[in-house]
Amino acid sequence: MDSARQGRAGRDVGCNLCSALDANVCQSPNVETPPPARTPLVRQSFQAIPGRRIVCRGQDLHDTLPIICSGWAAVIVMLSDGSRQITSFLLPGDMISTTLLFESKPNCQIEAITDVDVRFFNRTDLNALLHKNPELLDTFFKAWVEEKSRSDQLIVDLGRRTADERIARLILGLAERLSKREMARGGPTEFEFPLRQHHIADATGLTPVHVSKVLSEFRRNRLINISERSITILDPVGFDRVANMR
Amino acid sequence: MDSARQGRAGRDVGCNLCSALDANVCQSPNVETPPPARTPLVRQSFQAIPGRRIVCRGQDLHDTLPIICSGWAAVIVMLSDGSRQITSFLLPGDMISTTLLFESKPNCQIEAITDVDVRFFNRTDLNALLHKNPELLDTFFKAWVEEKSRSDQLIVDLGRRTADERIARLILGLAERLSKREMARGGPTEFEFPLRQHHIADATGLTPVHVSKVLSEFRRNRLINISERSITILDPVGFDRVANMR
DNA sequence: CGGTGTCTTGAATACCATCAAGTCTTGTGG
């Protein structure tokens, strides 16, 4: 089964960029690591969530910092007329939001795209640990800077770029993040791609109909190929040109 | 002169929300405060920058965290074809970006909108202080959460709202931030408003021409009035409805 | 088997951009 392969793939990788692993507070990481010198006391719970399910709403985030251990998820802001905006895709090792290190009730919800494993770290314990070992801050600063950078990029894309550019840049951005996690498939231009077109639409501020038309155009020009929840960049140079037209 | 009045107004207010004041590291705040119990050692320099001038580019941010002391500035991302996206407006007390607490070379530039006073805090000293007094973190966490929240809001606005909504929300967002700084003029619905229409365009992802048309429409409907670098919200209820149509 | 979710395609429409011309203000140097 396709989902079984995805599941295993998700289990085996992704931790290498995880802040919790970096900070040595994860109790059972998926990758091999040297045994922790001293076991840090950060309470945590683990949850497996099937695809398309809501992981949590902004109001539910009581006192934990959740981190994705495997699978893909999306941070979504809902508007009263039913339209949605995805502000961020979450890959293995990503915190739902770095602001959750402190208190913060974001007005959003997290949806699982694929089956997802999530680990919830106790915020109070994390903060106590942080105040005791300020050098741990650097781990979270890195995630913070990365989050901010992607967020600014998205603002520019939505404000000043065409549909073609937005979609190409979304795909390339995800490809780069997957590469860093060593989650490429086969060659360096083939990746797991579980997004539905409506996910792309919600992330790029477009309609699903128009996303379909743009992707068809990409295929017609032999830039990319999408099938079997997988994407191949056939013409990296040409596709990069589409993504960086200005 | 108008600019002279703006200058004085800027000198007298705005510090009340400043993180540097909150953390007690500012050497000469504009507002009255109790004398610091112990003078913390954070080197800092001060610079007055005339309107329309570039405050600094992303690459220039060597080892300081700059904070706006008075006046308005904008964080701008430039694209190679000359188009621009404003990711954030900076008001008195705002850090240019919380990510500058650490190292981070943002791909943007800061432009003064009005005459601006900026204080540059030494990052190394700030970090040292932070590692010694972890309770100071809360001050910066607050700024971080605020920055993230506004950034997410902008993503939703650019992705899923019409020109009318975007512009109304921009104005209301600024009005709210000015209120918190006690920078309202006369009543609670009148504010300093030094933005040019091209600033609004660059912030909302629209063209200056279309911004002009939308603002004219707002005026025709007696929702707002803009004149003399000042804005009055004539119909708060109606204007709010425009800003929150979904 | 019907139901649901996903994707595709075409036609009509809406929203905003682009182009262009003109007014008015602001600043500058003679």
Next chain:
DNA sequence: CCACAAGACTTGATGGTATTCAAGACACCG
């Protein structure tokens, strides 16, 4: 103080990009 240039704003005409509406193909699942 005036002439001139540059910037800021307005308004109308035209065009392009993306939305909306609609219908149908296809796969998957209970």
